[in-house]
Amino acid sequence: MTKIGRRDFVNYLLGFGGISAIAAIFYPIGRYLVPPPIREAEPTTLKVGSIDEFPANSSKIVRFGRKPVILIRDSGENIHALTATCTHLDCIVQFSEDRQQIICACHNGVYDLTGKNVSGPPPKPLTEFAVKVIDKEIVISQMKA
Amino acid sequence: MSNFFDSRVARWLDDRLDLSPIKNLVEHKKVPIHHHTVWYYMGGVTLFLFLVQVFSGILLLMYYRPGENSAYESMQFITSKVHFGWLIRNIHAWGANIMVLFAFIHMFSVFFTKAFKRPRELTWATGFILLVLAMGFGFSGYLLPWNELAFFATKVGTDIAGVVPIIGEKLKIVLRGGDDVTGATLSRFFGIHVAILPALTTVLLGLHLLFVQRQGMSEPEFFEELPEAKKHYIPFFPDFVLRDALLWLVVLIIILSLAVFFPWELGLKADPLASAPMGIRPEWYFMFMFQSLKFLPPHILFFEGETLGVLFFAVAGIFWMLIPFVKLQNGSINESKFFTYFGLATLAFMLGMTILGYLV
Structure with a gap:
């Protein structure tokens, strides 16, 4: 030793x-x-305003908890609510009126109005939210998986 | 250390950068051993504390948000939510006080050992400016948590700047970023604390350390007069550096203990419409000036008492900085003794006023 x-x-x-x-x-x-971690209440539903103040062919972005959500009323009077962050690199998407598509200006990602990625770099579709109109008030909620 | 200079890395660097000045310093710098050797450590400790402040300050910057509606809240977040946030904040707060304390000890020990004399006039002057900058760090940093005590201390402190003749009022407005202490003052003090003062300190500290390395350790008169055989030295590397490092560790443990057992309270959030709380006083290193100003009558001859007081401290500070250049012409006075008595009187005045400040 x-x-x-x-x-x-x-x-x-x-x-x-x-x-x-x-x-x-x-x-x-x-x-x-x-x-x-900063705990913030995760809302399940959110009132986003009156349907009368939301004309056809327009869009707006609202906060759902900490996530931005894009709300679109297409030419056919349907209302769509989708997560507004591009699945490619996190940019905020926008509604293109003439193409009736959702586009991302950062890298030309294109989604259809259901959120499906149709061209460009996005790897995944945008997550859809359920939309209801209750007493002329638009209410969005998380879709159950 | 000498092994390092034989290594391939050192030879590679040496070919390109000529390491001989560093090698020379490492191999030949020596520290005299006598009964005042302990004071040689004070500058190193101050430097170490400065580094602690830099690191803990950078960490605080990761969460601190300046602003009337965010500064106090971010401090609450740091001390209550962030892992070890309370520790970092308390190290910064205690470290600041202890750094200023050691800077003072370093200054007075240099003064009483007469190490400021030729050829070290510039080392002394840069050191004095560094102390003033350290006090500036303390004053500007005190406001940043945006609590009641800090708010009023800053009101008083900046108001004192206002009594300087001619430029006082302008100076006050520039310091406050307006007529009053508001969120604008907080933004300014934040900028001063994290950008302006660090930039100035880096330059001056660089010069100060360069001068110290160029000139080597100062030897007190009694040591210089010893016969060569009786002069004892230790090498700076590694003997002195290791002892220095041990002392740094001790100081760090003291700060940690203070941070753990005597944490600084955050207090109440500053409210510009609330009355000043009782017992409002500046940080201890401003106390001697604050207390002296309180003793002055409202009017001295044609001047306001406070104006004269502020002017006195400004002139005294400049005189203290330039003291290595003071030459006594009269041969009947022993210069060394004169400086000792002058230093003792200064120290007694500062200590006396500080104690009175806490008693009255």
Whole structure:
């Protein structure tokens, strides 16, 4: 068995202490840098205004919890509600009146009015929300999976 | 360290950058050993505390949001929600106070060991400006949590700037970003605290450290007069540096303990329409000036008492900075003794006024 000398022992002790000290400094810093989750109530339904103030061939973007949602009334009087963030790189999409499509200006992504990705880079469709009109009030809610 | 200079990396760098000045410093810098050696550590500790402030300050910046309606709330968020946020904030608050304390100790120890004399006049002057900047950091940082105490301390502090003759009123408005202490003041102080002062400090600290390295450790008169055989030195690398590092560790542990066991209260949010709370006072390192101003009568000859007081401190500060250039002509006075008594009187005045400030 090799004997550990006094000097070696002190060196091990110093090394161990040094590593512990570094860990004790960097662990809190690491934890500190990770932001704590901010809890926000996830709404299930949202009133977005009167149908009379929402003419055909128009769109608007509303906040649903923390997510932006695009609300579109097409030429055929149907109302669509879809997540407004492009599935490609997170840009906010817009309604193109003449094409009757949803387009993303960042990289020319194109979706149809049901949210299906039809051309350009988007890999996935936009998520659809359920739309109801109750007493002339438009109400959107998350679709059940 | 000497092994490093034989390494391939060092040779590669040496070919391109000529490391000989650094090598020279590492191999030849030495520290005199005598009964005042302990004071040589004070500058290093102040430097270390400055680094602690820089790092903890950068961490606070990750969550702090300046603004009348966000500063206090973000501080609450840091201290109550962010992991170890309370620790970082308290390290920054305690570190600031201890840094100023060590800067003062460093300054007075340099003064009493007469290390400011030729050829170190510029080291002294840059050091003094660094202390003023550190106090500026303290003053501007104090407002940032936007709590009641800070709000009123800033009102008083900036109001004092207003009594400076001719430019006072303008200076006050520039400092406050308006007539009163508002969110605009907070924006300004934030800019001063995180951009202007750090930039100035970096330049001056660079010069200060460069001067120190160029000139080496100052040797007190009694040490210089010793015969060569009786002068003892230790190498700067690694002996002194290791001892320095140990002291840094001790200081860090002290700050951590203070942060854990004596946390700074955030207090109430600043309310411009609320009355000033009782016991409002500046940070301890401004106390001697604050207290002296309180003792002055409203009028001295044709001047307002406060104006004269502020002018006195400004002139005294400049005189203190230029003290290495003071030459006593009269041969009957022992210059060294004169400086000692002058320093003692200054220190006694500052300590006396500070204690009175807390008692009265």
